[in-house]
Amino acid sequence: MTNPTPQVVAVMGRGVVPRDTPLLIADDLGFTRGDGCFDAARVTVVDGRARVDHLDRHLARFRRSASALELPAPDEDDWRALVDEALDAWDADGEAVLKLVLTRGPEHSDRGVSALLTITAAPDATAARAGVRAATLGRGYASDAFASAPWLLGGVKTLSYAVNVAARREAARRGADEVVFTSSDGFLLEGPTAGLLVAADDQLWTTPLEGTGVLASVTIEVIMDAARADGVATRFALFRPGDLPDTDGAWLVSAVRGVLPLRELDGVPLPHDPEITARLAAAAGF
Amino acid sequence: MTNPTPQVVAVMGRGVVPRDTPLLIADDLGFTRGDGCFDAARVTVVDGRARVDHLDRHLARFRRSASALELPAPDEDDWRALVDEALDAWDADGEAVLKLVLTRGPEHSDRGVSALLTITAAPDATAARAGVRAATLGRGYASDAFASAPWLLGGVKTLSYAVNVAARREAARRGADEVVFTSSDGFLLEGPTAGLLVAADDQLWTTPLEGTGVLASVTIEVIMDAARADGVATRFALFRPGDLPDTDGAWLVSAVRGVLPLRELDGVPLPHDPEITARLAAAAGF
Numbered sequence A, B: 001m002t003n004p005t006p007q008v009v010a011v012m013g014r015g016v017v018p019r020d021t022p023l024l025i026a027d028d029l030g031f032t033r034g035d036g037c038f039d040a041a042r043v044t045v046v047d048g049r050a051r052v053d054h055l056d057r058h059l060a061r062f063r064r065s066a067s068a069l070e071l072p073a074p075d076e077d078d079w080r081a082l083v084d085e086a087l088d089a090w091d092a093d094g095e096a097v098l099k100l101v102l103t104r105g106p107e108h109s110d111r112g113v114s115a116l117l118t119i120t121a122a123p124d125a126t127a128a129r130a131g132v133r134a135a136t137l138g139r140g141y142a143s144d145a146f147a148s149a150p151w152l153l154g155g156v157k158t159l160s161y162a163v164n165v166a167a168r169r170e171a172a173r174r175g176a177d178e179v180v181f182t183s184s185d186g187f188l189l190e191g192p193t194a195g196l197l198v199a200a201d202d203q204l205w206t207t208p209l210e211g212t213g214v215l216a217s218v219t220i221e222v223i224m225d226a227a228r229a230d231g232v233a234t235r236f237a238l239f240r241p242g243d244l245p246d247t248d249g250a251w252l253v254s255a256v257r258g259v260l261p262l263r264e265l266d267g268v269p270l271p272h273d274p275e276i277t278a279r280l281a282a283a284a285g286f
Helices: A055-068 A075-091 A126-130 A160-175 A216-230 A240-248 A274-284 B055-068 B076-089 B126-130 B162-173 B220-228 B241-247 B272-283
Strands: A007-011 A014-017 A036-046 A049-052 A096-103 A114-121 A132-140 A177-184 A195-200 A203-206 A234-237 A247-254 A257-264 B005-013 B016-019 B036-048 B047-054 B096-101 B112-122 B133-138 B178-182 B195-200 B203-205 B235-238 B251-253 B258-265
Touching: A007 A075, A014 A075, A014 A216, A036 A055, A036 A257, A049 A075, A049 B235, A055 A075, A055 A096, A055 A216, A075 A096, A075 A114, A075 A177, A114 A274, A126 A257, A160 A177, A160 B126, A177 A257, A177 B055, A195 B162, A203 A216, A216 A234, A216 A247, A216 A257, A216 A274, A240 A257, A247 A274, A274 B195, B047 B076, B055 B076, B055 B096, B055 B220, B076 B096, B076 B112, B126 B178, B133 B162, B162 B178, B178 B258, B203 B220, B220 B235, B220 B251, B220 B258, B241 B258, B258 B272
Parallel strands: A132 A177, A132 A257, A203 A234, B133 B178, B133 B258, B203 B235
Antiparallel strands: A007 A014, A007 A114, A036 A049, A036 A096, A096 A114, A195 A203, A195 A247, A247 A257, B005 B016, B005 B112, B036 B047, B036 B096, B096 B112, B195 B203, B195 B251, B251 B258
16 A cells, blocks of 8 residues: 555535545435536645635636536535635645535435535646646537537536546557647647646737637636736637647646646647746746 | 435445445545446346346446446456345335446545446336437537547446536426437437437438447347347438438437337427337337
């Protein structure tokens, strides 16, 4: 048995529980159907106190995901209290990830939703923050496939992530660190657990959300807000893989891992300016 | 508290457990990522003994799903023994559904896969077997989107079913009983939990599996095998919604609910021959 990754588990209505406590019964719809949502934020320890980055924004996105699934709206005060209790119990150093999870609950009884959170030590992201090699993988959808099709749950952070996990396995097989999904009409969309940011023409660009099914990245929003405050224009646009060599750089952006420069895409080297990366990372709090 | 639906729960390595036993810890990947597979078969009680329809075929498909997810192959003898133990504990009458579930297991510890099954009383399908009204809903993928893209997990019965559940909610909103997913190029694919069968030109047709992402339906295979034994030709083809009025009928086919005549698609009445339905149902054991 390897030394387990440090983790705190807390359950709504119950508080912190031992991490190995079985919590979900066999017919919880979050388990049997991936019918639920989650959100993930970074936890850092500052002056001995654990805190969550951009918790307000993550709670707002969690609420939007729940709404898209027609789940009862998460009670923000209850979640904040549960997060605080878990942070108090968190005593590891370094970076960690807070994951909030809400499911439709057991299918065949009247228990209502299941709601819990975990705080888990994050793998060291130092190497990824210096640069990643990515492979493009087709996501199968056209870039407008999600327009007027809310049942496809585009942009909803559901528990149905098997394709995202399988894509990462495929990337590893190809010797790549990361994946950038492409649409069937040839545009770059996002990573399995990261958004896409591009610098070009002295502006910052990201994938449009409308119709693409792309998740609204909290960290990209934070970066874009900071950029606009600095007078940098921010835009939405679809890029093709072949566009990237002519830009000032591209990044995969994750709330947990931060701002990861795309140094190579399908074996093609991409421009990289460490100064821009440092500025983006600082804006995002990394 | 309403009277709960009868259910038996059994866990690999542990046997039958009380149905409300919490079984999964907070970071089980089947729960947090929908990263696992399942299969579902009908249970009937014949002469006082509960039995599973076509268990061999369902176990074979379960094994294929696990393989596509790069999960360890389920041990068939272990699963059969667990199924037998659960069937012995099953004492309700009427039809039920056996669900086998296998996940990648907890993310941050070394416990290995999670494996369990449930037997749950099935809702009465009498009305659906007389006929259903379906709505078409776009699935967002072209009919060849899954060719050469194994990471999209086409035809794999994963735990990531949130879109299937959302589609059923959308159908209910439209006043329909069922959904038939369509490809972005306009072809009928399958239902969220059922395959599509069409009778035309004295032949039986179903959706091709290759490239479409459609799940291989055990019950359609059983029907097709019986048809061929009777001298009826069986074929794979893609149909458009507008083709169906000129056929001899179409059915949604599920291992649990049986052979459901499509009486109406997006409000358009479809041909229905109760004799063909009766023959297909008998072939499938319904």
